Amino acid sequence: MGEFRVIEVKRSVFADNDRRAEELRRRLREKKLFLLNLMSSPGAGKTTLLTRTIQRLGGEMKIGVMEADIDSDVDARRISGTGARAIQLHTGGMCHLDADMTAQGLEGLDTGDLDLAILENVGNLVCPAEFDTGASKNAMILSVPEGDDKPLKYPLMFSACDAVVINKTDVLPYFDFDMDRCRENILARNPRARIIPVCAKTGEGVDEWVGWLREQVEMWKR
């Protein structure tokens, strides 16, 4: 298992988060570093999908991961086991990350040689959607057990995301989850969302997700 640092990110004193997020995005573009902000409910499978993603992309690009959590370092432990560079961000009770906290995390991660940095945001479908982190793109995971009605109940999160991964497709037979209805619910809120059903546990569908991500990283570097 690899080593990782734990960083206590401080609540931002800056009221103008949107402006700071734009600044961070501009700096990332200059450095040709793609930052993905990955969001979901607790337990939707962010860390498992990231582990798969690192396995698939780790040979062709240099990846670093920031695991944000209120407490604990369960996730950074898992990610550092993949060999990718990982740090744990503790938010001190905060329910989301803003652009300044993200910038603090990137500094701690040491991004000089990275192509792709991934921020695993706090597990929460509400607050993280309200704060632009400065990421190049936003993605979220909705897992099958959560239900196909979630886009109706958390519209801002679904609108804020460029890609929506629908995870845990292996348990579709055991849940009353209608994939078509879910797609409709997502597209009604966000017509441009890229919807990718996967099973991070078995690897099914992960090719499409990795393909989307690779394309985004390549476009960002142009």
Add this chain to the structure above:
Amino acid sequence: MGEFRVIEVKRSVFADNDRRAEELRRRLREKKLFLLNLMSSPGAGKTTLLTRTIQRLGGEMKIGVMEADIDSDVDARRISGTGARAIQLHTGGMCHLDADMTAQGLEGLDTGDLDLAILENVGNLVCPAEFDTGASKNAMILSVPEGDDKPLKYPLMFSACDAVVINKTDVLPYFDFDMDRCRENILARNPRARIIPVCAKTGEGVDEWVGWLREQVEMWKR
């Protein structure tokens, strides 16, 4: 399907939420009205458990439900179908309810003849734990697909709850969820938590949950 109102609860202007929560709790005690604050992640099964609870307890006590959501009235529709009095609270993007918002909801619910009021809080394991709503007791649902490590990652939520319902036990065979490890993780944060495994869908274990709730309502009225 029954009728229900939609109430837009306003963000509280009061900084002293703890004092206002205590005041609300005192008023509830005087009125012999028990208020349960039910919390969980999105999709853990709050509304399904409530539907079961109303079916079991509706004959012996008068129940009202406040469905809090950022948007949509999916849940109030489902609850009003049970014949219980239901209202939908819209939080206007807020990720939690505080004591004043809860009091606004109770006013809208019209509690004069009720024995039990239930607040279905916003689906979120972070923010609702930080705000005392003034409820008599707090309960939460952790669903099996979310994983047995959630008490490590959302410690405040697990500490704040008097009862932890572990829902969706019917899918235990399909997930890597260790019930004993989960119990240990919960009790390490909250040694007095009452832990109740249920399957709200099939009704398994719901007797124990309903028994706990009945006991709390009776004790509150003494």
